[in-house]
Amino acid sequence: MAETTVAEVMAELAALEDPRTREVNRRHGDDHGVNLGMLRALAKRLKTQQELAGQLWRTDDAAARLLAILICRPKAFERQELDVMLREARTPKVHDWLVNYVVKKSPHAEELRRAWFADPDPVVASAGWALTTERVARRPEGLDLAGLLDIIEAQMKDAPDRLQWAMNHCLAQIGIEHTGHRDRAIDIGERLEVLKDYPTSPGCTSPFAPTWINEIVRRQQGR
Structure with a gap:
C-alpha cells in the first residue's frame, strides 16, 4: 500500500467510526470514534510511511493523527517539528501517544x-x-x-x-x-x-x- 493516499485512509477511518466508541472517548476528552485495536490493525497494514504520516497529521483529525503517530519514523522529525506538533496535540490520547511513541524515541x-x-x-x-x-x-x-x-x-x-x-x-x-x-x-x-x-x-x-x-x-x- 505504498501509494495509499490521504483520501483513501480518511475514507477507511470514516468507515471505522462508531458512535458508541466516540461517546466513550468523548468522556475522556478525545474526539474520535475509531476503536484503537482497529486503528492499530490499519497501521500494521500501512506499515511505516513518513510522508503519509505527515499528511495525515495535517488533517487535524484526531484518529488520523493517532494513525500518523503509528506509521511515522520518530527519528525523522526535527526538534522544531516536534515542538509544533506537541502544541497542536490538544486531546489527551494524541498528546500521550505523541510523547510516548514519538518524542521519547527522538534524538x-x-x-x-x-x-x-x-x-x-x-x-x-x-x-x-x-x-x-x-x-x-x-x-x-x-x-x-x-x-x-x-x-x-x-x-x-x-x-x-x-x-x-x-x-x-x-x-x-x-x-x-x-x-x-x-x-x-x-x-x-x-x-x-x-x-x-x-x-x-x-x-x-x-x-x-x-x-x-x-x-x-x-x-x-x-x-
Whole structure:
C-alpha cells in the first residue's frame, strides 16, 4: 500500500467510526470514534510511511493523527517539528501517544524535555514532566531529584489536571525507584492528598502516590 493516499485512509477511518466508541472517548476528552485495536490493525497494514504520516497529521483529525503517530519514523522529525506538533496535540490520547511513541524515541527528547518542563502552557509542561519521569526511571544521572520534589511539593496541589497527573506520576516514580527519596515522596503525597479519592477499578493500582509507591515496591520485593 505504498501509494495509499490521504483520501483513501480518511475514507477507511470514516468507515471505522462508531458512535458508541466516540461517546466513550468523548468522556475522556478525545474526539474520535475509531476503536484503537482497529486503528492499530490499519497501521500494521500501512506499515511505516513518513510522508503519509505527515499528511495525515495535517488533517487535524484526531484518529488520523493517532494513525500518523503509528506509521511515522520518530527519528525523522526535527526538534522544531516536534515542538509544533506537541502544541497542536490538544486531546489527551494524541498528546500521550505523541510523547510516548514519538518524542521519547527522538534524538531531541532531552532537549525538548528541558524546553517543555517549565513551559507556561500546562499541557506542554505536562509533556516535559512525562519525559522527566522517563529519565527518573531509566536515566536519573544528572537529575536533581530533591529539586523535583521541591517543585512537586510547591505546585502539584493547584496544578491543572493534565499537569497535576504528570507531576504525580513523577512523584510516584521517584518514590518507587529511589529509596533515598522514598519517605519524602510518600510524605508529600500524604500531605497533598492529590488523587487520593480517584476511582480505581478492582485489580488496578491507585494513582494516589503513597499507595502507588508502596504497592509497586511490595511487588518488586516479592512480598
